[in-house]
Amino acid sequence: MKCKICGAELKKEGDICTNCYKAYKEEEELKKDVKEILKVKRKYSIAFEIAKNSWIFVIFILSSLICLTAGGILEELLLILILGGVLGVILFVDKRLAMATKATFYEKKVVYTFKFLFINTTKVVKYSDLKDITAFQGFTQKRFDYGDLCFYAKGTIPGTNLLNGFQIKNVENVSEILGIIKEVVGLS
Ligand SMILES: [Zn+2]
Numbered sequence: 001m002k003c004k005i006c007g008a009e010l011k012k013e014g015d016i017c018t019n020c021y022k023a024y025k026e027e028e029e030l031k032k033d034v035k036e037i038l039k040v041k042r043k044y045s046i047a048f049e050i051a052k053n054s055w056i057f058v059i060f061i062l063s064s065l066i067c068l069t070a071g072g073i074l075e076e077l078l079l080i081l082i083l084g085g086v087l088g089v090i091l092f093v094d095k096r097l098a099m100a101t102k103a104t105f106y107e108k109k110v111v112y113t114f115k116f117l118f119i120n121t122t123k124v125v126k127y128s129d130l131k132d133i134t135a136f137q138g139f140t141q142k143r144f145d146y147g148d149l150c151f152y153a154k155g156t157i158p159g160t161n162l163l164n165g166f167q168i169k170n171v172e173n174v175s176e177i178l179g180i181i182k183e184v185v186g187l188s
Contacts, residue, residue, distance in 0.1 A: 030109050030126065037184055038105040043146060043172040044098035049091055052140045056086060101168055103151075105184050110151070112166040123166050127185040129153050135171075135178045147174030149181075 001010040003017035010017055016024070050057075060083045067075045100116040110130075114121040131154045135147040151165040171177055182188040 030124065033106045033108045035107055036104055037107065038180065040103045040105070040149070040168060040171060040177060040181065042098045042101040042168055043170045044095045045144070045146075045170075046091060048140065048144050048146060048170070049094050050087070051143065053087070053090055056083065098170070103166070103168055105181065110185065112151070112168075114166075125151065125153050125165065127187075129155070130165075130185055130187060133178065133181060133185070133187060135174045137174065141170070141174075145173055145175070146170045147178075149174065149178065 001013070002008065003010055003020055004015045005020040006017060008017045008019070060079060063079055064076060067079060096116060101114055103110055103112045108128075109124055109126050112121075112123040112125070130151065132152045134150045134152075136150065137147040141147055148167060148169045149171050150167050153165040155164075179188070
């Protein structure tokens with residue numbers, strides 16, 4: 001007799017081995033864990049995006065000066081149109097990314113979802129499988145108290161590739177949120 005799931009030789013009468021049974025039981029337990037404790041999302045802010053992409057304005061002002069000295073009002077209008085277009089695309093994409101990213105914390109697990117265009121990712125990580133959580137802040141993020149939260153998992157979890165966990169960018173009040181999360185998952 002062999003285990004129907006992993007193919008291991010069975011010592012006792014049955015369909016699946018004790019390891020697979022344990023994994024199955026654990027999964028069933030996790031499914032029952034539906035009480036939401038905390039939700040963490042990627043923040044969308046126009047002010048932050050403009051601050052982060054301020055180089056666009058620098059280029060705009062420089063090119064405007066060149067246009068003005070050359071005396072081209074049409075070129076000036078074209079520049080404004082291009083600037084508006086580029087900013088519009090950046091803001092649109094960022095808003096979509098913010099809407100697409102979410103981590104929901106339950107009593108024993110965190111569920112990360114990312115739904116963007118044709119990408120549809122869900123990762124379920126048990127708190128006991130979490131190794132560490134870190135917050136990273138770039139220059140502009142520091143000014144806004146935003147940060148990127150990285151969740152590192154022990155070993156391999158299904159559907160994971162990068163950093164063996166997941167990441168949520170631009171989380172608001174990041175230091176405070178990190179403290180709350182660590183308490184919820186028992187890493188504090
Ligand atoms: Zn098995």
